[in-house]
Structures are given as structure tokens and as C-alpha cells.
Amino acid sequence: MFMSSSSSRLGWHYDVFLSFRGEDTRKNFTDHLYTALLQAGIHTFRDDNELRKGEEISSHLLKAIQESKISIVVFSKGYASSTWCLDELSEILDCSQTAGQIVLPVFYDIDPSDIRKQKRSFAEAFDRHEERFKEEMEKVQKWRKALVEAGRLTGFDLHSIANGHESKLIQMIVEEVLSKLNPRYVKVATYPVGIDSQVKDIISMVCVGTNEVRIVGIYGMPGIGKTTIAKAVFNQICHKFEGSSCLLNIRERLDQHRGLLQLQKQLLRDILKAYIGLNDDDEGINRIKSRFCRKRVLVILDDVDQLKHLRGLAGERDWFGPGSRIVITTSDERLLTRLEVEKQYHAKGLNNDESLQLFSWHAFKKPHPMKEYVELSKVVVDYVGGVPLALEVLGSNLFQRSITHWRSFIEKLQKHLPHQIQRQLITSLDDLDGEVKGMFLDIACFFNGMDKDDVRKILDGRGFYPEMGFDILRERSLLTVNSQNELQMDNLLRDMGREIIHQMAPNHPGKRSRLWRREDIMAVLDEYCSGTEVVEGIVLDAQSSKDVVPSTSFAPMTSLQLLKFSGGQVRGHYEHISKALIWLCWHKFSLETLPHKFRLDSLVVLDMQHSNIRELWKETKCLNNLKVIDLSNSRFFAKTPNFSGLPSLERLILENCGSLADIHQSVGELKKLVFLNLKGCRRLEKLPESIFELKSLETMNLQGCTSLKKLPEKLGNMKVLKDLLLDGTGVDNLPSSIGILKKLKKLLLRGLGHGVSFSCESTSYHSAYGLEELIKQQPFLPLPSLV
Numbered sequence: 001m002f003m004s005s006s007s008s009r010l011g012w013h014y015d016v017f018l019s020f021r022g023e024d025t026r027k028n029f030t031d032h033l034y035t036a037l038l039q040a041g042i043h044t045f046r047d048d049n050e051l052r053k054g055e056e057i058s059s060h061l062l063k064a065i066q067e068s069k070i071s072i073v074v075f076s077k078g079y080a081s082s083t084w085c086l087d088e089l090s091e092i093l094d095c096s097q098t099a100g101q102i103v104l105p106v107f108y109d110i111d112p113s114d115i116r117k118q119k120r121s122f123a124e125a126f127d128r129h130e131e132r133f134k135e136e137m138e139k140v141q142k143w144r145k146a147l148v149e150a151g152r153l154t155g156f157d158l159h160s161i162a163n164g165h166e167s168k169l170i171q172m173i174v175e176e177v178l179s180k181l182n183p184r185y186v187k188v189a190t191y192p193v194g195i196d197s198q199v200k201d202i203i204s205m206v207c208v209g210t211n212e213v214r215i216v217g218i219y220g221m222p223g224i225g226k227t228t229i230a231k232a233v234f235n236q237i238c239h240k241f242e243g244s245s246c247l248l249n250i251r252e253r254l255d256q257h258r259g260l261l262q263l264q265k266q267l268l269r270d271i272l273k274a275y276i277g278l279n280d281d282d283e284g285i286n287r288i289k290s291r292f293c294r295k296r297v298l299v300i301l302d303d304v305d306q307l308k309h310l311r312g313l314a315g316e317r318d319w320f321g322p323g324s325r326i327v328i329t330t331s332d333e334r335l336l337t338r339l340e341v342e343k344q345y346h347a348k349g350l351n352n353d354e355s356l357q358l359f360s361w362h363a364f365k366k367p368h369p370m371k372e373y374v375e376l377s378k379v380v381v382d383y384v385g386g387v388p389l390a391l392e393v394l395g396s397n398l399f400q401r402s403i404t405h406w407r408s409f410i411e412k413l414q415k416h417l418p419h420q421i422q423r424q425l426i427t428s429l430d431d432l433d434g435e436v437k438g439m440f441l442d443i444a445c446f447f448n449g450m451d452k453d454d455v456r457k458i459l460d461g462r463g464f465y466p467e468m469g470f471d472i473l474r475e476r477s478l479l480t481v482n483s484q485n486e487l488q489m490d491n492l493l494r495d496m497g498r499e500i501i502h503q504m505a506p507n508h509p510g511k512r513s514r515l516w517r518r519e520d521i522m523a524v525l526d527e528y529c530s531g532t533e534v535v536e537g538i539v540l541d542a543q544s545s546k547d548v549v550p551s552t553s554f555a556p557m558t559s560l561q562l563l564k565f566s567g568g569q570v571r572g573h574y575e576h577i578s579k580a581l582i583w584l585c586w587h588k589f590s591l592e593t594l595p596h597k598f599r600l601d602s603l604v605v606l607d608m609q610h611s612n613i614r615e616l617w618k619e620t621k622c623l624n625n626l627k628v629i630d631l632s633n634s635r636f637f638a639k640t641p642n643f644s645g646l647p648s649l650e651r652l653i654l655e656n657c658g659s660l661a662d663i664h665q666s667v668g669e670l671k672k673l674v675f676l677n678l679k680g681c682r683r684l685e686k687l688p689e690s691i692f693e694l695k696s697l698e699t700m701n702l703q704g705c706t707s708l709k710k711l712p713e714k715l716g717n718m719k720v721l722k723d724l725l726l727d728g729t730g731v732d733n734l735p736s737s738i739g740i741l742k743k744l745k746k747l748l749l750r751g752l753g754h755g756v757s758f759s760c761e762s763t764s765y766h767s768a769y770g771l772e773e774l775i776k777q778q779p780f781l782p783l784p785s786l787v
Contacts (some may be wrong), residue, residue, distance in 0.1 A: 015181055016044040017068035019088045022077035029108055029166055035074070036170050042177055057087040065091050070102040070180055072173065073150060076111055080118070080125035093146050100236045102180055105155030106173065116151025118144060141393025176543060179273075185235045186246050189228050191361040192356035193388075197349065199226075199232045205343040206233065206325050208240050213317040214324045217336035220347030221424050221477035221490060223389030226329040227302050229347060231713040233327060234300050241325070243271030244298040248311070251303045251427065260312045264288065268311060271297055281312055289319045296323040304330050305339055305431065331428045346477075356381050358388060362395025366696040376406050383413065387489050393420045415517075416502070425496040428476055438462070439469040440478060443513040444497025446539050446562060454479050457627045457650075461582040461604035462561060510535065514562075525553040537562030550575040561602075565589075574598035582625075589613060592636070600626075609633050614659075616641045624648060632656055632677075640664045647671055655701075656680035668693050679725070682703040692717055699723040703748070706730055714762045716740045721747050724748075 016037055020030045029048070045064045061084075065071065067193075070090040079085050086200050095101040107115070111281070114120050129140050156176075162169035188235075189195075205216045218226045231246065238244040243268050253259045264284030272291060278284045295322055297375040304310055319546075329380045330336065336344050350358060355365050359381055364370055369377040384390040398417060417425075429437055439459055447455045452470070459466040473479035480488045489497075498516065505511035509520035510530040514537045521540045524531045535557040550570030554560065560578035563694055564585040570577075579599035590612035600606070600621070605628040614636045622645035629646075631637050631655040638659040643649065643666040650672050654660060661683040667673075668690020676697060678684060685707045691697070692714035700718075702708060702725060709730045716737025724741075727748040738744070 012069040012185060013043075013067035014043045014045045014064060015069055015093070016177060017065050017071045018044060018046045018074070019071060019085060019092060019287070020074035021076050021079045021082050021085055022047075022567065025074055025108060029170075030074055032166065032654055033074070033106075033170050033173060039176065040174050040178060043180065056090070060478070061088065062091055066095055066099070067100065069185070070104060070177060071095070071176075072104045072106060074106045074108050074544045075109045075110055075112075075115055075150075077121040078125075079110075080115075080122045080143075080147065081128070083129070083143075086146065089150060090142055091603040093149055094304070098371055100239070102174070102239050105153050106148055106169070106177065107155055109156040109158055112151050112155070112157065115147050118147060120571055121145065124681045125151055177624070180239050184249075185232045185238075188231045189388075191358055192228065192232065193361065194350045195225065195229055198229050198345075199236065201237060202229065202233050202327070202345055205345060206237065206327065208237055209323070209324065211322040213322065213324045213326075214316075214322050214327065214343070215317070215339065216332075217339075217341040217344045217345055218327065218329045219331065219333045219336060219477060221387070221493065222331055222428050223387045223421070223492070224347045224349055224477070225388045226331075227348045228388065230300050230302055230329050232326055233752055234298065235323075238298050241298040241323075242296045242321075243292075245270035245275075246300040246302070248300075248302045249302060250309060250313075253305075253488045254309055260309065263313060265556045267299065269538070271295065271299075285312060285315065287495055288313070289316075292320050293318065295321045297321065298324070299326050301326065301328045304328055305332060305337065305427075307335060308341060310335075314458065325565045332476050334472070337475075342647060350388060351386065352381065355386045355391055357382065359384075359391045359395045362392050363397075365400045372403065373406065376403070376410065380413075383491055387490070387492055390426055390492055391420050395417055395549070398609050417492065417499055421492065422496055422499055425492060427438055428478060428493075429500075431717070432472070432476075435464050436469045436472050439464050439466065440473055441497050441501060442537065442562070443473075443479065443487055443489055445501060445516050446489055446537055446564065448494055449486055452485050452487055453581060454628060454651075455487060457604050458562070458583045461602070461625060472475070510556075513537070515539070525549045530554050531557040533558045539564040540568065543564045554578065584608075587611065593617060606630070611637075613637050615639050619643050627651065628670075629653065635659060638669070639661070644665050644669050646670065647672070651675040651677075653677045654681060659683055660684055663688055663689050663691075667691055670694065670696075672696055672700045677701045678705060682706050684708055687711075694739075695719060697721060697723075701725045702729055702731075704728040713737050722746065 001405045018030060018034060018310065019028065024662070027252065034044060034046050045068060047061060048733055065088065083648065086104060092103055096103050097371050114122050126140065126144065128136070133140050156169055156173055156682065158164060158166065158169050162172065202216060202218065203289060209212065218230055220226050234246045247267060250263065252262060256262070256720045259276055260281050261284060264281065264287070264696060265278055268287055268291065276287060278287065280724070280761055286523050288410055299314060301310065303315060310328070312467040320326070323468070328336065328341065357367070357378060359377060360367055360369050363377065364373070380394055381391070384686065401409070420761070429440065432440070442459065442462070443455070445460070456466040456470070461468070470479065474481070476494055478489070482484045482488050491623065501512050501514050510524045510532050511534050513534055515521045515524060515535060516539045518540060521538055524535070529552060531553060533556065536559050538560065547568040549568060552575060555576045558578055559580060561580050561582045563577070563581055563583065566587045569590055574595040575597035577598065580602050581600060582602055582604045584600065584603060584605070585607040587607070587609050589608050592612055592614045594617050602625055603623055604625050606626060607628070609630055609632045611631065611634045613631060613634050620642040625648055626646050627648050629649065630724060632653055632655040635658050637654070637657040640654070640660070640663050642664050649670050652670070652673060652675070655678065658680065660681045661682070665688045667688055671694070673694055674696055676691070676699065677687060679701045680703070680707065684705050687708070689712055692712055695718070697718055698720055699722060701723070708730065709729060710733055711731060713735045714737070715735050718741065720743055720744055721741050725745060725746070725748045
């Protein structure tokens, strides 16, 4: 049987546990109470042993206490004389603290103060216990403490509230129990793995007991476990409110006819415990406001995706009485912000151990995989990445399947998500506008893991509004940006996006807007030219430079804007490739220069790393949209082009171009250039002075330019320069003008031959003296004096 630290809290086996002194009440009051509870449909545990053996409470009774939602303790005059009863009471109070169990004391023909202060029969009982357990006084003290605590609880006194009428007292107890059991606890999960810490965090945010009306939001990607967590929170705290309601699957239910009206009716019925007829949504709003404004209630609103739906169920805080709590789950963080939710919690995926455990419970009905399935299980878990929905679906699909079936299933999984997962995930895209959805699909197919700023330039060229789109995708938990500024999309979301593209034309890849699978692309780029104007992007790892594609294959794809190749060659005229290209990423490009008829008028990013390029183009090209050129590790690249036709260029990356010896003087015309990387250009002896006239340049990386000996005094003209990386160069002097670079945050110097190291961060320099002070002392500063 599955067990976890939360199992006793989230899956009660009994409604009520009865604790009583058998000799006092078994055959009268407790027997009548037990019968009344059963007749009311309340699942009740009563210990029927007349004669108990041994001194210690049995494990059977301990288990029954732990698995009961409510404990009713019938205090009678002889209750304290039984060590079994005292042990039961201690365990009951422990469970009330750790598992949220409800304790209802019944003072049967005894004053509560006798229990609290241990007087009369209770004092006599403890005199005997202290004599009997003189060697175990800590046990006696524990019993005393339990009685003090129990005596302070609000309970049912036979004389003060029932005037001695046992039948009346029993009726009152049954009604109270029914009120505590209604609404019934919701089923959390068959295997609630890994939710305890998140439930604890959210309960801390909910902060039951304060008088303000508080709203707590739980957000995260579909399938991450928001609903499971919210239900667990509900089960733990609902009994602390006058009324409670857990409205699940709101988005789906609102798609139905009169969905909001039905939800309003359920909300009223759950909390008022009566059917309330409503004619329309407006009447529902008025009833909720008027009936709940003085009640302390708990409401769970699960899977909400539109503000107008919240307005119909929990529009304003003053609809609810002091101390009320509203918990909302959503995939849209922005929705919580618009509602001014004070406390927001980002639901997290499971860690590796928890993921493997949950998957194993569904795949093997035990917490660990069978030995021969361990490695295959890890493959599935690594792919899923801690998303409970997917772990449950995939584990259930693989239950009692053969190794052969598993391998086939995993191979298919790499191409097509199971329908149950796809259907759940795709809801997060339902109300995105076309541009944001297009951005999502581009990232899923092409840009996952790429630098956000580079992708922003490409998407901007596509006519999207990337900054707005990034925000929306992040708020919907569809995208994150890591500390390296790289876009990160969960594997499941990535493959959900790709599956959307595949379903456009399952049997005709040339009619899909984006292509990334090698087999599909090679089928489209064959001599039969099966591509169409629908194709917008292609990413192909050609694997071998011997792969040759006929240029005519590109001719039908007139809308092609995104093209990424690694290796491979094109046979024929490049003029057949779409002139709409925005992103050209062709690593290991085999030609020495770009063909003259390669039309790049719309190009925004040119990425040709590790290529055989010697010279980009011979003539001056006017590419008004080009913002990025990256020729890193192109070892034959020797000469930059004339830059005068590239007015929009922002990033020029020529790292490790070992043959580069000359940079065209027109580089000074790049008025928007912010990033220049010449790292590892060993043959570069000097830089055009025009570079130092650039007022836009923020980063200049010259690391490893071993032939570069000096920088001109004009360096001081670079007013916005933030990072100047010179370590590993031949520069042995700093121009005095460096002292006026007020925005310089990072300066790295490691001189050749003399082991000099110098760096600065912001205005605090890691040196015995500040840089400006050193410049004053020696206006033209040789590096050795920095030691």
C-alpha cells in the first residue's frame, strides 16, 4: 500500500474515532452515541474489546486514531484511571497538531475544570499513576499535559448545554460532526508524492486566523500539480471556517451552457448547506455578496483563466466576512496581478527522486522501478522533467508492459505526446493572440536554449512584438529565462508546440509552417520540390558535409524566413532561396564567400560560425535590417567587408577568427554597434581609429589578441563603454584617457610576460589604488606599475 507523510492527512479512513472509558459509558451513553453516528452515515471507529491486555496502547488503535478525521473524547469520572484512555488522548492531541485532526470533547457528568486541574476522581487516578509509574514520571507528566490541553477545548457539557438530557446531547454532537464533514474532503491524488512542502508553504501564506480577507494565488504551467496542491490545502484547513467550497475545473466548466450560474449555485450550496435558486449570473453575484459578507469562509477557485469569471464568483473582498480566504489556481500569473492578489506562489515541479517515485507508483504500483526497468524509467523521467500529470499518464500507459513495448513507446514519445498530456497542455494557448502563439511555436521549434536578446531581434524582424510576447509567455508559465539570459522551455511544452505544427498536415511536411525533423526536411528538400509557401522555418542538422540539397527545392518556399543548417551544401543557384530570410544560421558553411545572388535584403541575424568563409562578400551590400553578424571560429576569415551598408548592426562577433588581420575603416559608421567581440584574433595588430569614435559601443572584447600592442588616446571618446577586456593581449600601456570613462564597470588586464593582473567592478577597483588616482600619478601608465 502506498504511504507518505501526507497520507493520514489527505486520506482519512474513518470519519470519527470514539475514545471512552468502557466501564463508565460503553453500554449506555457511548453505545447510544455510536448508534446515532452510524445511522447518520458517519463512518465511526469504536474499540469493542471489553478486556484489554498489556499496558501499552495497541498499534491497531493507534492506526485507527491516525486515520480518523474527528476524534470524540467522552470524559467520564473514571476516564483518567485508564492508562489506555490517557495514551489515546495523547495520540489524539498529537494528531490534531500534526495532521489537522478535529477534537470534540464530551464532558459526561463531569466538570471540565476537574479535567483541566485534575481534581476529584482525576486527582485520585493520578495519585495511583505516580505511585505505579514512579520510574516513568515523564509518561505521567505527558498525560497531565494532555488533560490540561483537552480541558481547555470547547466541547459538549451534558449539564450546561443539554440540561442533563443525553438524547439532546447526542443529537447536538451528531449535527456538529455532520457540519465538520460537510463539505466532504476532496480526493487529492492516488499517490500524493512531493506535495507536502508546497502545501506547507501555501498554508503559511493563507495564514488562517487573522481577520483580513486574504486571496492567495497558485500559478504554474498546466500539469505541474496546482490543483492537487490546492485540494490538499483545502483538506487541511477547511474545518477551521464556518463554510467552505472547492470549485474545481472552472475553465472547463465555464465552457458549458450557463456554466457560471451553475458554479454560483454550487458555491452557495456548499457554504450555506442549502439549495439556492438563481435566475441569472447577476442574481448569483448579489446572493453571494449578501449571504457571505458576515461569514468566515474558505473558497478554492481552481483553473481560472479569465478575470470576468473571477468577478462572478469572488469579485471583491468585501463580499466575504472577516477572516475569509480565497485560493485561486491558474496558469496565468498576470491574472493574479490584475486581481491584486497579495500572496502568489509559483508551483514547482518534482525533483528527480520524487519524479521517479511518482512514475514508479503508476508504472509498477510501488515506489521504485523493477530492476530491469530502472534505466528506461530514468529516460522517461528525465524527459518529463518533474511534471506530475505527465508522470502519471506515462506511468499508467506503461503499467504491466514488456521491455519491448517500453522501448517502442519511448521512441514514439520523442515524436508525439500522448493525447491526454497534449490536451491538458494545449489549454494554455487557447486565448493567446496569433502573434504570441507564433512566438511560442518559433521558440518551441527553433529557439529553445538561445540567447534572449538574439531571439528578440529575430522575432522583431518577423513582425512580432517580442518583449510583450516574452512577458505573456512567462506569465503563462510557458517560458523562462535563465541566469545566462537563455530562453528555457520545458520539454513537454516544447513538444506540445511541435505537435501542433505536425497536426497542420500530418502526412505532408511541406505544408507545415515549421520543419525541424531531419526526415521531414530531407523529404521536402528533395528533387520533387514538395515544399510550399506555407513553410516559414527550417532547422536541419545535415550531419555530413556530403549532404547535398538542390537549390530548386527552395523555390516554392517563398515565405521562408528562418533557415538554420549545420553542414551540408546547396547545389545550384542560391537565388532560389527565399529573399524573405530574417535568420540565416549556417554553421560549417563550405563556400569561401556568400554567393552574389544569395538575396539577404530582409536579413536580421547572420550566424555562420565554424565556416570556411574567407570574405563575406566582395562588393558593398546594403542590408538595412541586419543587426547581428557572428563568424566565430571561422579560421580562414581574413578581412571584414565594407560596413557602410549595415546601418542597423548591433553585434559583431568575430571570436577566434585566427586569420583576421584587417578590419575595414567603415566600422566607425556602425552608429548602433553595442557589442564587438574580437577575442582570439591573434593576427590583428591594430584597430581602426574610427572604432574609438563609436558613441554606442558598450562591450569590446580583445582578449587573446596577442599581436595588438596599444590602444589610442581616443579610447576616452567611448563614453558608454562598460566592459573592456584586454587580458592576454600585447597591450603594455593604457592611454591616460581611460580615466574619463565614467561608465566603465569591468576592465581586465593580464599583461604578457610580466604576470600583471588588474580588474575593476563598478567604481570599486581590486587594486591598492583607484584607477583614476593611478592615472593622475602617471598619465601614461605602463602595466607593470599596476602590480
